Amino acid sequence: MTDPGHATRTGNDDQVIADGLVKRFGDFVAVDHVSFRIARGEIMGFLGPNGAGKSTIIRILCGLLRPSGGRAIVAGIDVARDPEAVRNHIGYMSQKFSLYRDLTVDENLRFFGGIYSVPRAELARRIRFAVGMAGLAGREDALVGTLAGGWQQRLALGCAVLHRPPILFLDEPTSGVEPASRRRFWDLIHSLASEGVTVLVSTHYMDEAEYCHRAALINHGRLIAIGSPAKLKESALGGELLVVESDALGATLAALQDAPDVRDCSVFGNSLHVLVGDAAKSLTALPEFLAAKNLRPRRVARIAASLEDVFVQLIAADAASRKAAA
Amino acid sequence: MRMRRLKAIAVKEFVQIWRDPRSLMIALLMPFTQMFLLGYGVTLDLKHIPVCTFDREASQNSQALLKHFQASQYFAIVRNVVTYPALVDAIDRADCKIAIVIPPDFSERLNDSGSAPVQAILDATDDNSANIAFGYALSVVSGYSGEVVLDALSRQGRELQQILPMTVQSRVWFNEDLESRNFIIPGVVAVIMALVGAQLTSLTISREWERGTMELLISTPVKPSELMIGKLLPYLAIGWIDAAFCLILAALWFQVPFRGTIFTLFITTTLFLIVVLGIGYLLSVLIRSQIGASQIALLVTMLPATLLSGYVFPIDQMPKVVQDITYLVYARYYVTIVKAIFLKGSDIPALATPILFLLVYAVAVMVLAARSFHKRLD
Numbered sequence: 001m002t003d004p005g006h007a008t009r010t011g012n013d014d015q016v017i018a019d020g021l022v023k024r025f026g027d028f029v030a031v032d033h034v035s036f037r038i039a040r041g042e043i044m045g046f047l048g049p050n051g052a053g054k055s056t057i058i059r060i061l062c063g064l065l066r067p068s069g070g071r072a073i074v075a076g077i078d079v080a081r082d083p084e085a086v087r088n089h090i091g092y093m094s095q096k097f098s099l100y101r102d103l104t105v106d107e108n109l110r111f112f113g114g115i116y117s118v119p120r121a122e123l124a125r126r127i128r129f130a131v132g133m134a135g136l137a138g139r140e141d142a143l144v145g146t147l148a149g150g151w152q153q154r155l156a157l158g159c160a161v162l163h164r165p166p167i168l169f170l171d172e173p174t175s176g177v178e179p180a181s182r183r184r185f186w187d188l189i190h191s192l193a194s195e196g197v198t199v200l201v202s203t204h205y206m207d208e209a210e211y212c213h214r215a216a217l218i219n220h221g222r223l224i225a226i227g228s229p230a231k232l233k234e235s236a237l238g239g240e241l242l243v244v245e246s247d248a249l250g251a252t253l254a255a256l257q258d259a260p261d262v263r264d265c266s267v268f269g270n271s272l273h274v275l276v277g278d279a280a281k282s283l284t285a286l287p288e289f290l291a292a293k294n295l296r297p298r299r300v301a302r303i304a305a306s307l308e309d310v311f312v313q314l315i316a317a318d319a320a321s322r323k324a325a326a
Numbered sequence: 327m328r329m330r331r332l333k334a335i336a337v338k339e340f341v342q343i344w345r346d347p348r349s350l351m352i353a354l355l356m357p358f359t360q361m362f363l364l365g366y367g368v369t370l371d372l373k374h375i376p377v378c379t380f381d382r383e384a385s386q387n388s389q390a391l392l393k394h395f396q397a398s399q400y401f402a403i404v405r406n407v408v409t410y411p412a413l414v415d416a417i418d419r420a421d422c423k424i425a426i427v428i429p430p431d432f433s434e435r436l437n438d439s440g441s442a443p444v445q446a447i448l449d450a451t452d453d454n455s456a457n458i459a460f461g462y463a464l465s466v467v468s469g470y471s472g473e474v475v476l477d478a479l480s481r482q483g484r485e486l487q488q489i490l491p492m493t494v495q496s497r498v499w500f501n502e503d504l505e506s507r508n509f510i511i512p513g514v515v516a517v518i519m520a521l522v523g524a525q526l527t528s529l530t531i532s533r534e535w536e537r538g539t540m541e542l543l544i545s546t547p548v549k550p551s552e553l554m555i556g557k558l559l560p561y562l563a564i565g566w567i568d569a570a571f572c573l574i575l576a577a578l579w580f581q582v583p584f585r586g587t588i589f590t591l592f593i594t595t596t597l598f599l600i601v602v603l604g605i606g607y608l609l610s611v612l613i614r615s616q617i618g619a620s621q622i623a624l625l626v627t628m629l630p631a632t633l634l635s636g637y638v639f640p641i642d643q644m645p646k647v648v649q650d651i652t653y654l655v656y657a658r659y660y661v662t663i664v665k666a667i668f669l670k671g672s673d674i675p676a677l678a679t680p681i682l683f684l685l686v687y688a689v690a691v692m693v694l695a696a697r698s699f700h701k702r703l704d
Binding site: 059062066083088093096098101103110111112113117 | 331334335338342346701704
């Protein structure tokens, strides 16, 4: 895997540029002034809840939707002005599985090989590569509809890279895929990126942001944070994180709202994650505070923030600011 | 247009059709069954019209006249009544379409004045068949009346030739037996192909939308024209098979005389198939749901093809406005063409006008379909 810190950015090497993108469907604003750049060989993750606008942005970049405002430049081409010119430079995996289920693995690959006019001399080799990449060697004649989700998604990726596009748009490629397969999928994405392929990948699995060079958090059509996972954790959280395990989760949660130095508190499974200004102080202060209220947590410990913490935090902050603005 | 992409689409579409044997069977059996349904169901020939007789004289003469009715293949005497109420009852119950009443003084008048009236009572709820039945009745009666005249003349010993008035010697061309089946069956082929053709392609685009495969397809460099032609080619093959089925049935099973050349038939049928498949494809592009596209295809092809194509209802007997509308009904051109090839043995130059109309139609439909397809989701 490539070093996530490599996300050095040289302006003229940007393969994907979104500049103030807006997309409205009637009164509904699906994408609200989103701007970002993705450098060659970079893996950019799009994160956010369902309906946040991730797919809409990707579809605009693929030339499938016309932006209502702003500009999208892919491989140096203005997508809205000349969508057809972009097609040869991109590979696309749509959110909904869109290979032909009634065709075999081989037939699907041959179809896309023909559609992208992959040179005949190279086609057999590229198909073999795609089949190997998807882990489907020996199953070339299986109908795609009979394959399990993970294989289907890897084959879809194989079809998307068959014509060796320099830019890949992957819309939730790992959704519905079991964890082991998801891991393998990300390995594939990294090996493509290490060869210089620019990848924009969306996911609603927050933990997958760790695999990206940079991640952008999208909520209600707006880009609310962007940066490398490490940087996001550092800056976005605005504090340090403690975990509190207790049998009286509800009462503890209520009590912690008024505790000194506590900036935020949320439920994570059967424990609480508490954001505090100074973790070292709170480690002793919090149990005392709770004891005064007759609450005895089983454990209070310091933990490293996960990106999920960061996003929960950011989305809550975003919701609060939206409410304030309204 | 790139052959590589066109071929990829055509091969893919063909494999998909092949993998769906149920739809394939429907596509191949539908014209077969329709051919039998319409082929046997539609005939304009009236034969064995049920007759009720009321012989009020019961003489040798009156019975001789009724024998002529019995002998005619157009009539079948179903009942002999002896009262008027019984006759009215027979017509009311639709037991007969026509009643022949012979007056009690039939022979007397025939001998005295040489002319005797016979009454025909017709059930004209279906005016067309009533007219035809009346025509047949007239000819039966005049046939008998001719015999009576000849008989009387020969008794007077006069030369027949001097008496016979001018006659028309008619010769019927192309459909010598005036079998309505001969001109209806070729039209049936055209109607069936108009229906089946549009059905075949009406699902091809909407299916891709519904299965979610279209989103990926339109993100590729494929051109609307490549997609259209690539998708139409496998259906053209099915269309050929269907058309061959129907035409062979028409010639061999229904015994419609075939006087043209296979070549002319092949060229014109291909042109017609391109039009009907193109119409189905256009509808598929415009309507994104499979059910919607197939229903609309049925609606826009069925009524015009059956009512306005002239396959059974003659166009020149329609009101002027309706006649003008029929120029839009592509099936009418193929009806004209197939009838002409079958019965007249027409070649391509003779069919230039309907072929030209079909050609214009084909180009218009193709251009419209390719233009209507947008590689966008909004």
